[in-house]
Amino acid sequence: MTDQNEKENLSQLNRREFVIKTALTTGYALAVMPIAHSAISTNLSGIEEKDVMIPVGKDNIPAYQVIPTGNGPFPVLAICHEIFGLHEHIRDVCRRFAKEGFFVIAPSLYYRQGDVTKLKDIPEIMTKVVSKVTTKQVNGDIDATFAFIKANKKANMSKTNIVGFCWGGKTVWLYASHNPKIKTGIAFYGPLVGTSPVQPQAAVDIASSLTVPVLGLYGGKDKYITWDHIAQMEKILEKGKSSSKIIVYPDADHGFFADYRESYNKKAATEALEQMTIWIRKHNGL
Structure with missing residues (x-):
């Protein structure tokens, strides 16, 4: 019985070591392991x-x-990472949009x-980092x-946009209120209520005074951002003049764009990406 327990403990240790090594090798945050087979990997061509x-x-x-090859200038897109920080998924998303x-x-x-990428789970990330x-x-x-890239001749600073995911989605709403000079914001399932x-x-506190058009992309099965939260936000947005709007994908859950997680919903992610592209091109005159 003791030998069997030792074997099980050793097996668990080996699996843990494998997960850690995999996270470090691939650049994904440790808290998101294991990585789903649907994870997208974008090359550097172009x-x-x-x-x-x-x-x-x-x-x-x-x-x-990440910048397209060529002279530009190119419209600017700042990306606000999800709760797991600037890990491989966000870097890959950068490459996709650059293409x-x-x-x-x-x-x-x-x-x-x-560095949240080395923390083991969401509660630890929240307690040790995000709460500060x-x-x-x-x-x-x-x-x-934005000030940093202003000097780069390939950056078209008259066409600046911002997109964020989860924690970064909330950041988009708040930053759009902070900086009315940006052209658009796109918030993927960013929390709408709750303060700290x-x-x-x-x-919801800045929605009525917002002037930047923000596109909110949410999942109907999201247990954290409920239909009630969305309805509350939409009601307040209607009183403002930003022309912001929210699209809900009924069959999608929180994190539906995160192709490396089980929550990934390819249909919703594809449609949301199309809506995002239309939104940016419309408000940037592209």
Whole structure:
């Protein structure tokens, strides 16, 4: 019986070591392992990638930048990462959008608080890192990101856009309120209600005064962002002048765009991507 227990313990240890090694090798956050077979991997054909450091006051934060080959200038798309940080999925999403003709940059918005890609689960990520990240810091970092690429001749700063996923989706709503000069925002299943000491405002709190057109893309089976939350947001948006709107995919769950997770819904993800493209082109005159 003791030998059997030792074998089981050893087997569990080996599996854990395999998961850790796989996460480190592929660049995915440890908390999202194992990776689903549906995970998309985008090559570098026709695009150029670079890891950069963005000055923010006395600090510097890392970011991943991907630009189409050619002279440009290209419309700009800033990407706000999900709760798992700037891991491989977000980097791959950057490459996908660069292939669509965008100057893409994704800043690491948790950098000062810690590296969430090495944490084992969501509760640990929330407690050790996310709970310490303020809206003021995030807005400032995104401001600095746009200022950083302004000097790049390939960036068309008259056509700036921002997209975010989950935690980054909420960030999009709040940043669109902070910076009315951007052309559009696209929020994939970003929380709409609920505040905290570091984020004293929710998306519903800024909805009526919003002037930037934001497209919200949500899943009807999402247990975290409910139909009631969406209805509340839509009612407030109707009172404003931003022309923002929300699209709900009834059969999709939270994280439906995350192709590396079980929540991935290819149909909803494809349709949402089409709607996002239409939205950006419409409001940027492309």
